Amino acid sequence: MNPLLVDELLKGYLLEDLGRVDLTTEGIFRGEVVEAEIVAKEDGVLAGLPFAVRVFRLLGGELEVKGALREGSEFKKGDAVLRLRGSAKTLLSGERVALNVLQRLSGIATKTRRMVLKVRDLPVKLLDTRKTTPGFRLFEKYAVKVGGGENHRYALYDMVLIKDNHVKVAGSITEAVRRVRELIPPVYKVEVEVSNFEELEEALGLEVDFVMLDNFSVEEAREAVKLARARRPQVKLEVSGGINEENVRDYALTGVDFVSSGSIIHSARWLDFSMRVL
Numbered sequence: 028m029n030p031l032l033v034d035e036l037l038k039g040y041l042l043e044d045l046g047r048v049d050l051t052t053e054g055i056f057r058g059e060v061v062e063a064e065i066v067a068k069e070d071g072v073l074a075g076l077p078f079a080v081r082v083f084r085l086l087g088g089e090l091e092v093k094g095a096l097r098e099g100s101e102f103k104k105g106d107a108v109l110r111l112r113g114s115a116k117t118l119l120s121g122e123r124v125a126l127n128v129l130q131r132l133s134g135i136a137t138k139t140r141r142m143v144l145k146v147r148d149l150p151v152k153l154l155d156t157r158k159t160t161p162g163f164r165l166f167e168k169y170a171v172k173v174g175g176g177e178n179h180r181y182a183l184y185d186m187v188l189i190k191d192n193h194v195k196v197a198g199s200i201t202e203a204v205r206r207v208r209e210l211i212p213p214v215y216k217v218e219v220e221v222s223n224f225e226e227l228e229e230a231l232g233l234e235v236d237f238v239m240l241d242n243f244s245v246e247e248a249r250e251a252v253k254l255a256r257a258r259r260p261q262v263k264l265e266v267s268g269g270i271n272e273e274n275v276r277d278y279a280l281t282g283v284d285f286v287s288s289g290s291i292i293h294s295a296r297w298l299d300f301s302m303r304v305l
Contacts, residue, residue, distance in 0.1 A: 028169065036165060037082055040124045049120045059115040060089060061304050064107040065129065068299035072140045073100050073108055074173040075132030078166065079125040080109070086121050088114030099136070099173045108300070115304070122302050130297040131163070132170035138295040139174025142272055142288065146279040147175075151286055153275070154179040154265070158289035167292050179287055187217040188239070200226060204233045218265070227251055231258045239287075242268035245277045252282040 065079070076098050083090050090113035102108055108129075111118060143153050153176040159167045168178045180186035189203045197203035200219055207217055218237035219230045224247075230238050231254075240251050248266050255264055263284045270278060270288040278286050 028165070032165065033078065033081065034085065036162070037078065037085055037124070037128075039162070040127070041082065041085060041121070044124050045120060049116075052116055052119045056116040056119075060113065061115045061118065062093065062110065062112045063118050063302055063304045064110040065126070065300050065302045067102050067104055067106045067108055068301060069104050071102060071133050071137040071298045072174055073098060073102055073133055074136035074170040075129045075166065076109060078132070079129045080111075082125040082128065083111065083113065083117050083121045086117045088117035090114070090117060118302070118304070126300050126302060128166065129300055131160075131295075132166055132173070133298045133300075135167055135170035135292055135295040136174035137298060138272075139171050139176040139291045142275050142291060143175035145272065145276045146286070149276075149279045151279040151283060152177045153291070154285050154287040155292055156267070156287055156289040157182070158293045160292075171291060174291070176291060177285075185215075187211055187215055188220065189218070190220045191222065200229045201233060204230075204235060208234060220267075224251065224254070227254065228258075231255060231262065235262065237263045237265055237285075239265045239267055240283070245274070245281060248278060248281040248283060256282070 073096050076095060080092060090111060093112050094110040096102055096106065096108045139153070146153065155168060155171040155176055155178055168181060171178060180188065187207050189200065189207065194200050194203050197206055204217065204219065216236040218239055219235050220239040220241045221227045221230050222241050227238065238255065240248050243251060243266060252264060255262055265285040265287055266278050266281065266283045267287040270286055271290050275286055275288065
């Protein structure tokens with residue numbers, strides 16, 4: 028992860044919160060150095076701790092990490108996940124941004140971990156999607172990795188994914204793939220989304236690396252896997268659409284290579300942390 032990009036994003040979050048000045052802290056601060064700890068108010072999986080620490084460091088002033096849980100570890104309600112010693116001004120001004128990052132990322136990692144555990148004995152990978160919070164994608168996809176999931180394409184520039192609207196523009200799946208192969212360098216993988224068996228048959232006859240089974244039922248996905256394995260066993264299969272904690276194992280058992288779920292990010296509940304000066 029590019030530290031320059033991380034700093035740029037975190038500085039933006041701090042600027043949004045601080046604006047011109049933290050009026051309360053500026054009015055109270057007289058040079059105090061204090062110890063503080065961030066405490067979990069519920070159970071979960073820890074993600075975002077390095078970024079929370081970086082938030083405080085970006086504000087300058089004295090700062091020492093006195094203790095911290097390991098990133099990706101499970102914690103219980105009441106656990107101190109981070110203990111710091113530093114300028115009271117630094118700690119108080121960065122508190123909200125640091126907690127926001129920690130709460131959001133730990134929520135995603137916790138939800139991802141729960142889903143990963145449901146399929147850990149199967150030869151399938153759980154993927155995220157691009158259904159992310161604008162300006163926060165880098166961190167949200169990081170949290171998925173901490174939770175044990177894998178990232179699908181990060182953005183529009185790192186992989187070709189031909190979806191229904193692309194097909195409508197091109198006129199057919201075949202024409203869409205032809206156009207892509209004509210202009211896009213072969214170093215980029217090509218995936219095609221299909222929504223029925225007719226489209227699946229068409230995609231399997233083309234030069235594609237992945238086929239996404241979009242909104243297939245479990246039974247339909249199972250039949251699609253049998254068909255694809257017989258026709259083109261080298262093509263990787265992904266199932267997507269409505270995947271959640273309740274049905275992820277059923278879909279994983281169909282024999283697909285990947286199960287993708289936007290819910291591990293967009294439906295992850297923030298976990299609750301608080302910071303207290305000791």
